[in-house]
Amino acid sequence: MTEMATSGWHPHLWHPFTQPGRGPAPIPVRRGQGVWLELDDGRRLIDGISSWWVTLHGHGEPCIAEAIGHQAKELEQVIFANFRHGPASTLSTRLCGKWDGLDRMFFSDNGSTAVEVGLKMAWQHCQREAPERQQVIAFDGAYHGDTFGAMALGERGLFSAPFEPLLFAVARAPWPATWWGDESIEQKEAQALQRLDELLQTPTAAVIFEPLLQGAGGMAMVRETFLQAVEQRAHAAGALVIADEVLTGFGRSGSLFASHRAGIAPDIVSLSKGLTAGFLPMGVTLASERLYQSFVGPEPDRTFFHGHSFTANPLGCAAAVASLELLEREPQRYTSIEARHRPHLERLAEHRLVTKPRLLGGIAAFELPGDSGYLQPIGLEVQRLALEQGLFIRPLGSVVYLMPPLGINDGELAQCYASLQTVLDALPL
Secondary structure: OOHHHHOOOOOOOOOOOOOOOOOOOOOOEEEEEEOEEEEOOOOEEEEOOHHHHOOOOOEOOHHHHHHHHHHHOOOOOOOOOOOOOHHHHHHHHHHHOOOOOEEEEEEEOOHHHHHHHHHHHHHHHHHHHOOOOOEEEEEOOOOOOOOHHHHHHOOOOOOOHHHHHHOOOOEEEOOOOEOOOOOOHHHHHHHHHHHHHHHOOOOEEEEEEOOOEEOOOOOEEOOHHHHHHHHHHHHHOOOEEEEEOOOOOOOOOOOOOHHHHHOOOOOEEEEOHHHHOOOOOOEEEEEEHHHHHOOOOOOHHHOOOOOOOOOOOHHHHHHHHHHHHHHHHOOHHHHOHHHHHHHHHHHHOOOOOOEEEEEEOOEEEEEOOOOOOOOOOHHHHHHHHHHHOOEEOOOEOOEEEEOOOOOOOHHHHHHHHHHHHHHHHHOOO
16 A cells, blocks of 8 residues: 555556645545535535536436436447437537527537637638748637647646647637726726737637636636627637636536527637536537538548547437427526525625625636736635635635535525635735
């Protein structure tokens, strides 16, 4: 038995974004129900971040579990390059029907690959139709995933440093993040748009952003009018607009999709996380019919050479259809979530340690005093104290956020904020 195993670390598992020697070992869990996680030792925790933002309605949502079980008895998997099946057809029809002008859907496995697909679509399209467009624009602070293309699009730093020689160049504009009481927002937006105008003077294939909210970048929120100005400028310059809605899709923003709330019409949209309500891994990329038609024809180089073994997995499609139907039957799950959070966050914002409070749909965030950054140790201390209160959260350094499943009831939501209040009172700051 290794020293790592005896200290609580499993002798064979390698966990993501978790460094042995920095922070506690992962916690054994045996089941989940609603917003609750039950640990091996019998303790119960509220899942305050929806298990890395994927558990949309709640753990064990019965109608989704039933849909997966039913589909498993019919067809569990088939190669999608040569076949199509009912669950994929139903999901594509239902999901494309939620968007004006996005009539084609490509399946992949997760958020990173959904972004990769969108990027490759845009780039290959431009290589045929407008080869002079050699620039891609992203925003400071962005995170689009950990595969190489998605990583290149994201903010460069500790995460990407070992791979820097392998990443392609990306032009970047400022991301004018804002919060309650932000008096400098007009100036920040003007500077960001001025820089974007300068970048767009170079022929550009695509502009990519996370609409309204940069997630891993620190829950950094922007105003709807800013995104509208970005979209208008990008389209006027002939660039494609890619919206990375991996986090913000399926009600997280208080609207079914953040692009809808922002009033923008992207050419490509990447979706994952809440797509299957957290039951199974799946990603999809939506694209316009105009873009799709540029890949149609007998010439081999028109083929979109991309695919995954589990593309359009029938079980994942069944889960996604069931989740979408639940959102359609009970839209108040996402339309009311921001109003339910607001009074709690307003009270918490009065605490002496809370700075830059902000709220978008079911995502509440604030910052603690001191240095910012993902690796600030205060985040681990907040997590430890919250666990003592029966709440699981995973701060982004000094950025504390709450993103529970949409199915959380009022009492459970109040318990989350009461726990945060207790944590703040206990911090030695």
